[in-house]
Amino acid sequence: MTAARVVNDTVENAKATPDQAQPYAELGLKDDEYQKIVGILGRRPTDAELSVYSVMWSEHCSYKSSKVHLRYFGETMTEEMAAKLLAGIGENAGVVDIGGGDAVTFRVESHNHPSFVEPYQGAATGVGGIVRDIMAMGARPIAVMDQLRFGPLDAEDTKRVLPGVVRGIGGYGNCLGLPNIGGETVFDEAYIGNPLVNALCVGTLKVEDLHLAFASGTGNKVILFGSRTGLDGIGGVSVLGSATFEEGEERKLPAVQVGDPFAEKVLIECCLELYHAGVVVGIQDLGGGGLACATSELAAAGDGGMRVDLDHVPLRAENMTAAEILASESQERMCAVVAPENVDRFMEICAKWDVNAAVIGEVTDEADRLAVYHQGELVLDAPPSTIDEGPVYNRPFERPQWLDGVQTKTEVEKSDDIVGTWLKMVASPQLCSRDFITQQYDRYVRGNTVQAKYANSGVLRINEESNRGVAVSADANGRYTFLDPNMGARLALAEAYRNVAVTGATPVAVTNCLNFGSPENTDVMWQFREAVHGLADGAAELAIPVSGGNVSFYNQTGDTPILPTPVVGVLGVIEDVSTALPHALTAGDEEYTLILLGETKDEFGGSVWQDISGQGLAGLPPQVDLANEARLAEYLHGSDTISAAHDLSEGGLSQALFEMLLGSDLGAQLDLSPVHEDLFTALFSESASRVLIAVTRDRADIAVERAVSAGIPVAVVGSTLNDGTLHLGDTSIEMDDLAQAWAATMPSHFDHATAPNSAV
Incomplete structure (x- = not known):
């Protein structure tokens, strides 16, 4: 028996039915954004195009409200700072040359809303996603960390979310064989209904093994490999990460991805052998936005165009539409660009590791054109640069009037009971103690963890011959940032920098994950802008580059935002880990x-x-x-x-x-x-x-x-x-x-x- 034919909305049909109503608002697009898409295409979008633009123009994928401020990182980076990076802002992860032919890549990213909806899978796939970002740079992932925020310890919401999140982080990371070398867990009423789950991954590679995400070379093949594509996660991180929660949103289960750490473990080894064999021109992981994101980003970064045939995408669900295939956020998938003469070798390596792989398209000489077909019909025909770049908003921001009243209340009552206070503080x-959390993580798997338990920073050996290693710390304090966003970001940077320094390591690079409320709130946008400036200026003062980061907006329930929480990670280098303090x-x-x-x-x-x-x-x-x-x-x-x-x-x-x-x-x-x-x-x-x-x-x-x-x-x-x-x-x-x-x-x-x- 053959599967029933799916009836797609084609480009020809879109041209013939210009007045057909479309559910763009339900997909998160504003009226003016929809009209802008119509203007780009010169017609109404097909269902597949509408799905792709809505995903890629979401806040999570497009950074449309933050780009105008994030540019300040580049404006404040000196040539000397930039020279320390092999890859920086705009890539899947920052990469630092640490000497002796060794390079280290690291990045931190949010999976906040999915972890509230379904704590275990939300957190697990957060780990899986950040690990694939590291893999996409040509690196072997070697460790993970986590930055967690929950409501009060005794809140019912915390009792529901925390155990699942911790099991998800431990379950996925432990199965991958990656040590969890540190992190932070904070409890505060501000995070009720909006927990923060920020995952960090560190990877190591040789300088010459660096890979970037681009699709160049007319005739080169586009290969999708890894797990099959299903209906799980459609609109997951892209939609959930771009909306404000209301009561009952924790039941959005279909939008949360489902992870398989064993499939990812095999994918890691497969990718490393592909890199070693020299058969990859460009590569991109499939995370938020799925295949829509991977193909449009690869094509936009290349020197030509791309043709994709969705009939060749390995599926695990029947009768999937083109829109569903493109928007699916099924986990453990990668997309590579491969020269024709290397396709057979690429497939042999994938077969060795029992990894599904299929040629789904090729690079064309039609500059800035992404053409996608399904069942012989053209279902998407658009400039990939317009999909990848998205709109840019310069949203209004204003210093909150209430802040003066908060800042002037400087008197703090102290206690004469030193012993009682000390006991109350440590408890x-x-x-x-976070032992309940950290004892669920494997800290020493792979045998290269030098410091982890209770340590200021996680310390790892990355070169067993030279004993060279790295120290990594990630820190944030939402309470400080609420009182003064600029200073709060500087304090987060200072603490992470100091945590690395006290191991004896030399801090060399910064990453970040900026967690804030709705960008449509002028108070929030002011907090965000101030935090970006504080972090960028602080990094410039310390002469260490910001290698990249992530922005998570809409972390609020109704009109109440979380505490502004800029998580700052710092990477340090130590020449001999045996001397670590x-x-x-x-x-x-x-x-x-x-x-x-x-x-x-x-x-x-x-x-x-x-x-x-x-x-x-x-x-x-x-x-x-x-x-x-x-x-x-x-x-x-x-x-x-x-x-x-x-x-x-x-x-x-x-x-x-x-x-x-x-x-x-x-x-x-x-x-x-x-x-x-x-x-x-x-x-x-x-x-x-x-x-x-x-x-x-x-x-x-x-x-x-x-x-x-x-x-x-x-x-x-x-x-x-x-x-x-x-x-x-x-x-x-x-x-x-x-x-x-x-x-x-x-x-x-x-x-x-x-x-x-x-x-x-």
Whole structure:
């Protein structure tokens, strides 16, 4: 039996029926956008064309509301910064030449709305998508990270979403054999109904193996390979990522993709062998927008046109229309451009790995023309550049009138109960143990993870001969960014930069994922613009390039947006990972001197203390001078006097000290008077540009002298003891008490979570 013939809306039919009504509004297109498409084509679009334009002109795929501001990254990048990149903004992922013929690629991307609708598959396919972005650069994926945001820990929405998201990340990443080397999980009421699931992937390649996405060379074949194309995910990330949620939207199940990590694992190995064989001219992964995105982007980046025949696309559902085939976001698929003489070898390699592959088209000499056929009929005939580029909106933005009132509320009440406050801080959802989450991830698979658990940054060996490696961190603070978007973005950059630096690595590049509310809200657009400028200017001050990024808008329920959350990732290079600085001390008879680098000020705006004490979100965030961050990085790089180093961020010195001593059976005799005259401020302030270091007693003077010489404020704050107690004058607190409070919070909210051993 043969499948029933699908009746498509053809180009000829579109010409003959110009007045036929079309559901463009239901597909997310505005009236003027639809008319612009009609103007481009000189007629009404076919159903397939309407589907393709609606997907590719969605906010998620086209960046139509953000492009005008994202250009600032290029405007602020110097030639020296750009020279550090082999591939940058506009490519699937940024690629950095780190020396010795080695290159590293990394990128972070959002899968927020799909993860709210169907937490497991939404998060799993978020991991799968970012991994394919790395594969498309010619690289082997070597690790993943995640940046997660949920509502309050005790919210019903969190109880529904968090377990599925965590299982999805762990299930997909573990099956791929990729270590999860770090990340961040934040709980805040602002994310109820709009969780953020940002996935980061790191890959490694040789410089000469770099591949880019373009379709050039008349007669070259277009090959679709990987999983078959089905009905899952149609309008998934492209539509869900470009709409505001309303009540009940969590039931949009058909729009969420379904992932198969084992298929992707095979696809990774297949791609690497294809690259090694030299049979690929250009390549693109199929993620948001599916085949519509891959073909239009490849054609737009090439020097000719493209003809595609959908009859050759391997399908797993019967009677799919051209529009459905083009818009499907079925996972684990790639699209390659291959010279005719290499097609047989390409197919042999795919067959070896049991990967479906089919020639679905070819590059033509018709410049800027994408022609798509289905069942012998022309169903799409359009300039691919108009599909790929999309409209550009310069949406109105204005500094919110309410912000002045928020920023002027600078007074923060403190507490005289130091012990009670410290216990409350470590047990808070913001600072408590994430073991319930991270123990579901494999951190050490592949054997090249140097640091991961509780570390400031994930550290990986990438060259087993030279021992060269990388450190990666991703950070954000929506509370800071709400109070001052420009400074909030700078603080996220500073924290990620510092987290990399405290391992002894040299920061070399930046990536980002900018999560905001609706761009149609003038307050949100102002926050977005300010954050972009803060990040771009900050990167320029640090002289490290922004290699690329992702924008996620419409993260709001009704009229209430999330906290503006610019996630910033920083990649650092370390020549010998065996010299990487640890974040914590281990048990032993050695006595260490504890030294604080950086200046502590009375800065509590947006802090954990302000939050857990119920004083509301107000004031100004900590102020950061990135020159201080650069001085700290220089101080930490290659130092042989430091035994451990820990950055100070959320929770301030109290959290850094606790995490440095956790599991070591050590205590400390402390004197914080050199840090700040007020003990509460010394412990819990969140001033930026600070690092706690531990050095052996015989090297303390050297460490202090080096800091003074470098112009870094320095204070000796105490020395370690073997009694497991923290002594602060007449006040003392047991490390075991802090550890138990820290470990118990998440298990108390999730029945199947077990309180971890604090010494693990």
